[in-house]
Amino acid sequence: MALTSSLSIAASAELSTALDLTTGRAPLQVRRSVSLASGTGVGQADKVFSDRRTLAASASEDLDLAGVLLDAFGATITFARVKGIIVSAAAGNTNSVVIGAASSNPWATLLNATGTLTLRPGDAFSAHAGQANATAWAVAAGTGDLLKVANSGAGTPVTYDVVIIGASA
Known part of the structure; x- marks a missing residue:
């Protein structure tokens, strides 16, 4: 099964102010992107997991990045490296979605073992490894694979969307 993927982060803004005879403008355009070919090497990915999930009030779950998640066709996914991740909390949530700090075997290469990221309703988080980043964010099956x-x-429950793109080796 072949996978081609791309991830990007973009921001645009324009700061302006009225001056005596003109308007001063400071436009800003920033975009960082990566395109990944199919495979397991540098600049490549061969696995993708995506889902819309709901957690009951006060509940949590551990997404096992090595051997439990299923792809869109029902095949088991084992990530060795994560090349990109997107998590977004539904705008209709009342509570926040908190990512990170699994009590055992935490996937620690992005947020450290105890680091967390809080997404309030409507918030989103995205990160991707650079095109030439050979290791990206490692997953250690059985010891460092729980997000x-x-x-x-x-x-109230919360709903969130998650997309994880990575390589099996």
């Missing part, structure tokens, strides 16, 4: 996702509070 914890938690509902920050009681009372």
Whole structure:
């Protein structure tokens, strides 16, 4: 099965102010992107996981990046390296979605073992390794492969979307 993928992060802004005879402008355009061919080497990926998930009030789950997740065709995915990740919290959530700090075997190469990222309703997080980054974010099956996702509070469920692109070797 072949996989071609691309990830990008972009921002645009224009700061302006009225001057005596003109308007001063400072436009900004920033875009970082990576295109990945099919494979397991530098600039390549061969696995993708995507899903819309819901967690009950105060619940959490560990996404096992090595051998439990299924791709769109029902095949088991084992990531050796993550090349890109996107997580977005639904705008209709009341509580936040908290990513990271699994109690055992945490996938620690992106957020460290105890680091977390809190996504309030409507927030999104995206990261991708550079085109020439040979290792990206390593996954260690059985010892460093759990990405914890938690509902920050009681009372209501949260929904989030997740996309993980990576390589099996």
